[in-house]
Amino acid sequence: MRGTHEHRTIDALLEEAEVLGGAYDDYDSAAARERLARGQADTRLPAPRRSPEQGDRPSPPDRPAAAGRRYRTAHEQAAHDLDLAISLVVGAPRAADSLARLVDHRRVDPEGALVFGCLLHLVGHREAAQFWWQFAAGGGSRTAAFCLYLHHRCLAEFRDAEYWRDQTARLRGAHRASRAPAASAPGLRGFLLPDAIRRDLLRQCHRGRHPRLPPAVEAVLNRLRVTGDDEDFGEIPQPAPGLPAELARSRTG
Template sequence: MARTDEPAPIDALLDDAEVLADTYDDYDTEAARRRVTARRTRDGAACPGGAAAAPRHHPSAHEQAAHDLNLAVALILNAPEAAAGLTRLVDHDRIDPEGAVVFAALLHLTGHQDAAQFWWQFAAGGGNRTAAFCLFLAHQRRAEFQDAAHWRAQSRRLPRSGRPRTPATLSSLLPETVRHDLLSQCRHGRHPTLPAPLEAVINRLRIDSADEDFGEVPQPAVTLPDDLTPDS
């Protein structure tokens, strides 16, 4: 992935990423997974001692969705307005759905998958198409195809934000080296992770365990943007 000096706004990045959704048009994902399972079983039986065959070079649809979600999360956190969006999320006068998209991205990186889904659904309910697209990928990677189709339709139905391009002079949410490392990890096909000190910041957040559908859901703190850039 080529590095750019002025990352595009979150919605613009995900508008570009939405072309990935066309990969799944007219694609029978359930049948594909059955074919993959059958092929691996057959190839494994042909190996000495019945050992499992080496992974295929071409991932299945749910594996591709997992990669695409990781990339989307890295792009969200690399956007120049990510810090401002997260700050607006804890503004009690006006909670910004875009900030919930950013917060969910952080939760995804630190393994809080259900909580990330909670905040993406919160943002999608506020009309954020990026959140709906992330939900499409999250359900697709878990082979929850009916839910994935619903959120893919929502991501296409919701209007673009229409916000002007955010000046690149805004302070970034994460240190530059961390942002570049997230994208590098995606390039190499790995699940991107935050450095341990930044992951600890997320894991120390207050937990709301009252949600009956998602269980324990971390809550954003007013100091979170500053805590993620301690050297800025």
């Protein structure tokens, strides 16, 4: 039945999701959408194939997405792929560890910046999300570079999108050459977001909606200290100590 199938799909996505860059090789966005519909998820994310400029009209937003779904424009397709990538990043088992390393000001962590950018995007701070993704990509996160590729494609900024597509491939090659082991922060266990919220983000993607966090969680992020008014990105929220624990305690109400 549909409910059982959807539950199994989200279980598979959450079980296999990884936030660190080593988990994102050989990503194919079209195949990922098909796996999402079938419930056979492989959540590795990096250089995507080009999205078609035209395709079938999408289902209404309150209906489950069909396998092999295509959107009418490249912008809509990129927006859907970015929503899915963001939902997987913030729902991944290592997201809390990564964000914790970022909020500890003794360490500058690219993967934590990736996670923080994804959270900001979910609450509508798109320019600030771009800032943190660029910070993360500059530190070597190819998943952040991939998010930037999709972000610029959503805006029809195709030259910028191709730049970040090339950076995704370059960072993937650098990682394979270095064979650097993935870092892990001891002392923090569990997921960044409660289970119900992680599942709901993916459920919204599955139904073709733009995923949103519950109001209680958005409030946590909207209370963050904002620094300056950057010429390019506007106001930029800053991660605060205790943020991962506060998000983990959040509820849907």
